[in-house]
Every structure is written in structure tokens, then in C-alpha cells.
Amino acid sequence: EVQLVESGGGLVQPGRSLGLSCAASGFTFDNYALHWVRQRPGKGLEWVSGISWNSNNIDYADSVKGRFTISRDNAKNSLFLQMNGLRAEDTALYYCTKNKRGAGGARATFDYWGQGTLVTVSS
Amino acid sequence: DIQMTQSPSSLSASVGDRVTITCQASQDITNYLNWYQQKPGKAPKLLIYDASNLETGVPSRFSGSGSGTDFIFTISSLQPEDIATYYCQQYDNLPWTFGQGTKVEIK
Numbered sequence: 001e002v003q004l005v006e007s008g009g010g011l012v013q014p015g016r017s018l019g020l021s022c023a024a025s026g027f028t029f030d031n032y033a034l035h036w037v038r039q040r041p042g043k044g045l046e047w048v049s050g051i052s053w054n055s056n057n058i059d060y061a062d063s064v065k066g067r068f069t070i071s072r073d074n075a076k077n078s079l080f081l082q083m084n085g086l087r088a089e090d091t092a093l094y095y096c097t098k099n100k101r102g103a104g105g106a107r108a109t110f111d112y113w114g115q116g117t118l119v120t121v122s123s
Numbered sequence: 124d125i126q127m128t129q130s131p132s133s134l135s136a137s138v139g140d141r142v143t144i145t146c147q148a149s150q151d152i153t154n155y156l157n158w159y160q161q162k163p164g165k166a167p168k169l170l171i172y173d174a175s176n177l178e179t180g181v182p183s184r185f186s187g188s189g190s191g192t193d194f195i196f197t198i199s200s201l202q203p204e205d206i207a208t209y210y211c212q213q214y215d216n217l218p219w220t221f222g223q224g225t226k227v228e229i230k
């Protein structure tokens with residue numbers, strides 16, 4: 001059974017940093033691209049960032065480019081999101097998601113989602 | 124960025140009704156479109172990929188169609204457990220973008 005478990009969320013002041021983690025199991029981790037998708041309270045879904053199976057291809061939404069860094073550790077079946085310079089508008093539930101297509105599949109179809117970790121940016 | 128416009132934003136229908144949601148892309152996305160269901164307090168769930176392919180384990184009352192810029196998501200016979208918000212998502216071009224969602228309620 002595929003499982004994605006996010007951690008690291010919490011309350012943080014504007015301008016500060018926070019790191020999120022996602023522990024994966026139940027699939028061949030290094031065969032798939034992974035993504036972060038967020039959902040602001042009461043709002044819709046927003047893709048944040050994605051990383052290919054071998055970390056060679058990394059993409060960001062314009063809203064987080066230059067502030068957030070995605071990475072993965074295939075030896076530990078883990079995905080990360082380092083968030084710097086946090087703003088109030090980054091307040092959201094952050095989901096770790098798996099791409100449906102395996103290695104080489106660049107187009108994003110999110111077939112498994114974690115339960116999310118809540119990030120609140122407030123003074 | 125490709126804008127995805129869903130309609131309606133919300134709808135109320137009776138159990139057994141046929142429900143239709145439309146999604147329009149701001150440019151041609153071929154068939155690179157997914158549909159997700161999000162129940163209250165839960166993570167989204169993939170229902171339809173490549174515009175019309177049913178994800179494994181998803182009931183056959185859910186279906187999708189369309190190509191280019193215009194897409195349709197259908198629930199052939201609405202069930203109480205289908206109460207949720209439904210989102211379309213394009214994966215033709217980065218950044219991957221979602222529609223604003225359609226909230227489905229029981230009348």
C-alpha cells in the first residue's frame with residue numbers, strides 16, 4: 001500500500017524558515033517524480049514544486065521560486081521542501097504527492113497524496 | 124500560465140441524478156487533463172486521467188470526456204458518498220494548474 005506521510009508543519013513568523021518532510025513507502029521510490037501541492041484554508045489546490053526521480057529536473061511555481069527548495073533522498077525514501085522567507089500567503093496545508101507515471105514521465109498526474117501538513121505563517 | 128475554468132462553482136442535485144461539470148482551458152491542452160475528488164477534511168483523490176481514463180478502483184459512474192480546450196466530467200447517478208469538491212487539472216504545460224473547484228451537494 002502506497003503511503004505518504006508529511007511532517008514539519010507548524011506556526012512560523014513571517015520571514016522565517018521551515019522545512020517539510022515526506023516519508024514514502026509502498027512503491028519503488030526512485031522510479032517516480034514527486035511533488036508538493038498546497039491548499040490555502042478554504043481555497044483550491046495549487047501546485048508548488050516537483051522533482052524528477054533522479055533530481056535532475058526540478059520545477060517551481062513562480063509564487064515560491066527563489067524561496068523554496070525541493071529535494072529528495074532516494075536512499076531514505078524521503079522528499080523535502082525547504083521554505084525560506086515565508087509570507088502570510090504561504091499559509092496552507094502542504095500535500096506530498098506521487099506522480100502516476102514512472103521514470104521519464106514528466107507530466108504531472110498526482111495518483112497518491114499524503115494527508116498534508118499545515119503551515120501557518122503569522123506573527 | 125494555462126487557466127482552468129470550471130463551471131458551475133457549486134451544484135445541488137438529488138440522489139440518482141446525472142451530474143455534469145465542465146472545465147475549460149485557456150489554450151489547447153490536447154487530452155492532458157485529470158479530475159480529482161476531495162471530500163471534506165481529506166486529501167484529493169485521482170478519479171480520471173488523460174481526460175477519459177478511469178483510475179483503478181474508481182466506480183464506473185464517474186466518467187470524463189473532451190479534448191483541446193473543453194472537457195466534461197460526469198457522475199451518471201449521484202450517490203450520497205459523492206458529496207465532495209471536484210477539481211480539474213492540466214498537465215500540458217508547467218506550471219501544472221487546477222480549476223477552482225466544483226462543490227457538489229445533495230438536494
